Amino acid sequence: MQEIRQLTVLGRHGYDSIPTITHFAAEAARAALLDKDAIFHCQMAVDEACTNIIEHAYGEENVGEIEITCFIEPGTCTFQIIDHGKPFDPDSVPAPKMGVSLQDIRPGGIGLHLMRHLMDEVTFEFTSQGNKLTMKKSSSHQDEPTQSRNVQVHQKQQDIQVVQPHGRLDATTAPELEKALIDLLEQEKLWILVDMTHVTYISSRGLKTLVAAWRRAGSRGGRLTLCTIASQVLSIFETVGFTQIFDIYPSQDKALTTMATQKASKD
Amino acid sequence: MEITVTDMNRATLVKIAGRIDSSNAKEMGDTLNNHINQGARNIVVDLEKVDYMSSGGLRELVAALKRVKKDGGDLRLCSPSQRVQEVLELAGLDSLFQVFDTQVLAVGSF
Numbered sequence: 001m002q003e004i005r006q007l008t009v010l011g012r013h014g015y016d017s018i019p020t021i022t023h024f025a026a027e028a029a030r031a032a033l034l035d036k037d038a039i040f041h042c043q044m045a046v047d048e049a050c051t052n053i054i055e056h057a058y059g060e061e062n063v064g065e066i067e068i069t070c071f072i073e074p075g076t077c078t079f080q081i082i083d084h085g086k087p088f089d090p091d092s093v094p095a096p097k098m099g100v101s102l103q104d105i106r107p108g109g110i111g112l113h114l115m116r117h118l119m120d121e122v123t124f125e126f127t128s129q130g131n132k133l134t135m136k137k138s139s140s141h142q143d144e145p146t147q148s149r150n151v152q153v154h155q156k157q158q159d160i161q162v163v164q165p166h167g168r169l170d171a172t173t174a175p176e177l178e179k180a181l182i183d184l185l186e187q188e189k190l191w192i193l194v195d196m197t198h199v200t201y202i203s204s205r206g207l208k209t210l211v212a213a214w215r216r217a218g219s220r221g222g223r224l225t226l227c228t229i230a231s232q233v234l235s236i237f238e239t240v241g242f243t244q245i246f247d248i249y250p251s252q253d254k255a256l257t258t259m260a261t262q263k264a265s266k267d
Numbered sequence: 268m269e270i271t272v273t274d275m276n277r278a279t280l281v282k283i284a285g286r287i288d289s290s291n292a293k294e295m296g297d298t299l300n301n302h303i304n305q306g307a308r309n310i311v312v313d314l315e316k317v318d319y320m321s322s323g324g325l326r327e328l329v330a331a332l333k334r335v336k337k338d339g340g341d342l343r344l345c346s347p348s349q350r351v352q353e354v355l356e357l358a359g360l361d362s363l364f365q366v367f368d369t370q371v372l373a374v375g376s377f
Binding site: 015016017018019022040043044047048051054055110111113114117118170171172203204205236239240 | 286288289290319321322323325326349350352353354356357358361362366
């Protein structure tokens with residue numbers, strides 16, 4: 001049986017209400033037995049949604065009503081947020097550009113962008129009741145077991161280690177790659193090829209992890225090389241100038257052959 | 268949210284503690300602006316004690332960064348929690364700010 005919790009923020013209502021609203025969202029997410037990360041994501045998404053409603057749908061504080069209803073079931077929490085402000089067309093908000101320079105950055109649209117990334121489903125409808133936003137979040141229970149499979153290490157010819165991270169390399173996932181790389185370096189395995197085939201995104205934290213390991217390997221007579229970087233990830237490397245630092249090869253074979261020659265000349 | 272500002276030789280250190288959302292982001296923005304008006308150009312915002320920051324907070328940080336950059340200064344961040352770092356990354360702002368692991372490194376970078 002689905003438990004329904006409802007909160008309606010009435011009348012005079014402005015940014016002051018945001019802490020109460022995020023608190024309520026966290027309580028609802030907790031009641032739905034979501035994990036800690038998911039609870040945080042729900043808080044942020046509901047915060048961003050309500051801030052947008054005050055700022056854009058109503059245009060100013062203390063003019064309109066926001067009605068938030070939570071549908072709570074074990075492992076899933078759905079938030080329905082209704083306002084009676086200006087009709088909202090999500091397509092009218094351009095997605096914020098990533099990796100642009102400071103002059104070009106437009107802070108608008110970040111809230112919507114965050115909501116879409118933080119929640120599993122985000123849908124907007126304009127009904128006779130007003131703007132209806134529905135956001136759904138489920139617990140990612142597979143977090144723990146999948147993490148250990150996110151980075152694979154294989155030994156290849158001449159003791160060269162191939163490290164294959166999977167998915168996004170960001171603040172959450174980079175520590176795992178960092179651990180794998182540090183483990184290798186501590187075992188004096190200093191020739192490391194990071195195969196980036198399955199990496200879909202890299203953040204500054206991910207870049208930092210690679211540079212730190214590259215430096216450590218190099219200072220101890222080894223080498224950290226990269227191969228098969230997807231084009232969207234490669235453009236991040238280019239933006240920050242890291243294509244100058246790393247040896248980057250288009251295929252694993254090419255990288256391994258070159259590394260084997262380099263290693264042989266050092267050994 | 269609590270804000271403590273310390274003027275150091277190399278930079279103005281702004282330590283923030285608590286949650287930053289649209290209810291109080293402007294307060295943080297005003298504090299930064301006041302110090303920029305008084306001549307601060309090199310600013311370190313210490314985020315160690317910030318456990319929550321929504322786009323309202325990000326916007327104020329970007330606005331302050333723009334102001335100091337115009338005059339050849341910089342606004343650098345230090346010790347963000349994993350949650351705040353995640354938000355910076357999702358918003359695509361992690362490449363815009365120089366982010367340091369510790370306050371000492373951030374202040375020393377100026």
